[in-house]
Amino acid sequence: MNHQQRALDVRGMSxxxxxxxPVSIPLEFANRAIGLGRTLxxxxxxxxxxxxxVIRLAxxxxxxRADLLEYLGIQDRAEAA
Known part of the structure; x- marks a missing residue:
């Protein structure tokens, strides 16, 4: 099991x-998907x-989302079609 698969299992998001x-996501969702705690x-x-x-807005x-999917090694089936 690679680190991306472990992160998917740990954080509870399928x-x-x-x-x-959505196309643009708050860092909190990315943290959860990657398996990082909020503070870290x-x-x-x-x-x-x-x-x-990371994009900082104020x-x-x-x-x-595309960067997150690439990092996790997940192919977006909607884009693949």
């Missing part, structure tokens, strides 16, 4: 739930060490 996320995820984003690109951090 592959279908990850694919169903936000600290990594603030230091520029988050495993996927006080909010957001990520692109």
């Amino acid at each position: 592959e279908a739930e990850v694919i169903a996320l 995820g936000y600290a990594m984003a603030k230091r520029g060490e988050y495993p996927i690109p 006080n909010a951090y957001r990520c692109r």
Whole structure:
């Protein structure tokens, strides 16, 4: 089992739930999908060490679903068709 599969198992979100996320997601959802705790995820984003690109909008951090899917090794079946 690779680290992406372990993260999917630990965080309690199915592959279908990850694919169903909106195009732009709050960092909190990305943390959950990757298997990071809230504090660590936000600290990594603030230091520029988050495993996927993070967009900062005022006080909010957001990520692109496409980056999250790529990191987790999940192919979006809607895009694949």
